[in-house]
Structures are given as structure tokens and as C-alpha cells.
Amino acid sequence: xxxxxxxxxxxxxxxxxxxxxxxxxxxxxxxxxxxxxxxxxxxxxxxxxxxxxxxxxxxxxxxxxxxxxxxxxxxxxxxxxxxxxxxxxxxxxxxxxxxxxxxxxxxxxxxxxxxxxxxxxxxxxxxxxxxxxxxxxxxxxxxxxxxxxxxxxxxxxxxxxxxxxx
Amino acid sequence: xxxxxxxxxxxxxxxxxxxxxxxxxxxxxxxxxxxxxxxxxxxxxxxxxxxxxxxxxxxxxxxxxxxxxxxxxxxxxxxxxxxxxxxxxxxxxxxxxxxxxxxxx
Numbered sequence: 001x002x003x004x005x006x007x008x009x010x011x012x013x014x015x016x017x018x019x020x021x022x023x024x025x026x027x028x029x030x031x032x033x034x035x036x037x038x039x040x041x042x043x044x045x046x047x048x049x050x051x052x053x054x055x056x057x058x059x060x061x062x063x064x065x066x067x068x069x070x071x072x073x074x075x076x077x078x079x080x081x082x083x084x085x086x087x088x089x090x091x092x093x094x095x096x097x098x099x100x101x102x103x104x105x106x107x108x109x110x111x112x113x114x115x116x117x118x119x120x121x122x123x124x125x126x127x128x129x130x131x132x133x134x135x136x137x138x139x140x141x142x143x144x145x146x147x148x149x150x151x152x153x154x155x156x157x158x159x160x161x162x163x164x165x166x
Numbered sequence: 167x168x169x170x171x172x173x174x175x176x177x178x179x180x181x182x183x184x185x186x187x188x189x190x191x192x193x194x195x196x197x198x199x200x201x202x203x204x205x206x207x208x209x210x211x212x213x214x215x216x217x218x219x220x221x222x223x224x225x226x227x228x229x230x231x232x233x234x235x236x237x238x239x240x241x242x243x244x245x246x247x248x249x250x251x252x253x254x255x256x257x258x259x260x261x262x263x264x265x266x267x268x269x270x271x
Binding site for chain 1: 168169170171172173175176177179180181183184185186187188189190191192194195196198200201203204205207208211214215218219221222223224225226227228230231233234235237238239240241242243244245246248249250251252253255261
């Protein structure tokens with residue numbers, strides 16, 4: 001019973017903070033609301049027995065990516081409400097388009113045929129032992145390719161961040 | 167005991183759809199490029215949440231491994247994207263995406 005209430009509470013928090021990310025005028029407030037959204041999603045991961053993933057999510061997203069965002073905003077001095085007003089028709093059409101997308105998604109998924117869970121429920125699936133076995137047995141090649149991707153991203157970021165390219 | 171045994175998977179699908187739509191709204195609604203990046207992150211996280219929900223539902227750890235790869239790709243995307251944004255700011259003194267219509271030629 002309590003799990004249900006925790007689920008509703010975390011979902012409410014995630015959706016509300018997500019809306020605040022989009023609607024708040026100051027970019028710093030957007031970043032902080034996004035961090036709160038990530039914490040709510042990490043709470044969902046804990047509810048789903050994915051404890052390791054919840055820890056990694058907080059460390060990588062709230063700890064690394066959002067700090068990078070904050071760093072760039074501070075560096076560019078964007079911490080004021082300088083956004084010029086968009087055309088009201090553009091705003092209205094953006095709201096209508098995303099509302100229609102939500103209607104289509106919900107309408108198509110509401111009556112979808114559910115797959116029954118074939119495996120018996122295993123509470124240890126999200127633990128680091130099982131994840132490590134899957135990662136290094138079935139997904140070894142993608143794991144190595146991800147290292148190449150990160151190396152390429154690092155070189156690209158350093159190259160783009162330099163003052164002048166000779 | 168896990169939440170997936172109590173809460174139907176449809177609720178997770180609905181929650182992910184709503185979070186994804188909020189991300190789409192942010193991309194369409196705002197013109198500050200940094201907020202658009204954050205909305206993209208929100209969309210990625212909606213998908214991550216659904217992957218984890220189905221991974222627990224089917225007791226298959228492959229879904230959670232996919233989430234790790236999505237996190238790696240998101241980190242790479244943010245690093246390169248923010249570097250591009252810095253060089254755009256250096257040239258136009260603004261992060262307004264409407265300043266970038268000079269690419270039209």
C-alpha cells in the first residue's frame with residue numbers, strides 16, 4: 001500500500017519539476033529543477049529494485065552532467081531572465097503540438113496488448129552482480145565501442161572549446 | 167517485494183509518456199539553447215525510466231544495461247553540445263537559437 005503512495009508522490013514530483021524546468025524563466029532555476037526531477041526518477045529506480053542504477057543515475061546526472069550545465073551557465077553569465085519573448089502563436093502551436101503528441105501516445109498505448117511476464121520475478125536483477133555479468137558477457141562489444149565514443153567526444157569537446165583553431 | 171508487482175506497467179508507460187511530452191514541449195517552447203539541451207535530457211530520462219520498468223517487469227537485466235549505454239551517449243552528447251554552444255556564444259554573444267538562422271545563407 002505504501003509503495004503505491006510513494007509511486008504517486010514520486011510521479012507527481014517528477015512531472016511537476018519537469019514542467020518547472022520548461023516554464024521557469026531563469027536558466028539556473030531550470031537546472032536546479034532538473035536536478036530535482038532526476039532525484040525523483042532515481043527514487044523510481046529504487047522502487048523498481050534497480051539500486052545500482054539509481055546510484056549511478058545520481059552520480060552521473062545530478063553530479064556530473066548538471067554541474068557541467070551550471071558551469072556553462074555561470075561562465076556565459078546567463079543567470080538572468082534575458083530570454084526575448086517568442087511570438088505568442090509560436091508558443092500556442094508548441095503547446096498544441098506537444099499536447100497532441102501526448103494524446104496520440106496515451107491513446108495508442110492505453111489499449112495495447114500487454115505482454116505477460118514470462119520469467120518468474122527475480123528481485124536480484126538490478127544488483128551489480130547480475131548487471132556486470134550481462135554487461136561483460138552479452139554486451140562486451142558495445143561496451144568497448146562506448147569507450148571509443150567517449151574518447152571521440154572528449155577530443156571534440158577540447159577541440160571546440162579552444163579559443164582559436166590554427 | 168518490488169513496485170512492479172503492485173503497480174501495473176501501464177502506469178509506468180503513462181508516466182514516461184508524460185515526461186517525454188514535457189521534454190518535447192521544452193524543445194518547441196523555449197529558444198534558449200541550454201534549456202533545449204536540458205529538455206533533451208528529460209526525454210532521454212523518460213525512456214530510461216521505461217527501460218528500467220520493463221527490465222524489472224520481465225526480470226531481464228539487458229534493459230538496465232541499455233540504460234548504461236544511454237547514459238554514456240548522453241554524457242558525450244552534453245560535452246560536445248555545450249562546447250558547440252560555447253563557440254556559438256563566442257561568435258554571437260547569445261545562446262538564442264534564432265541567432266543561428268544565418269546558416270540559411
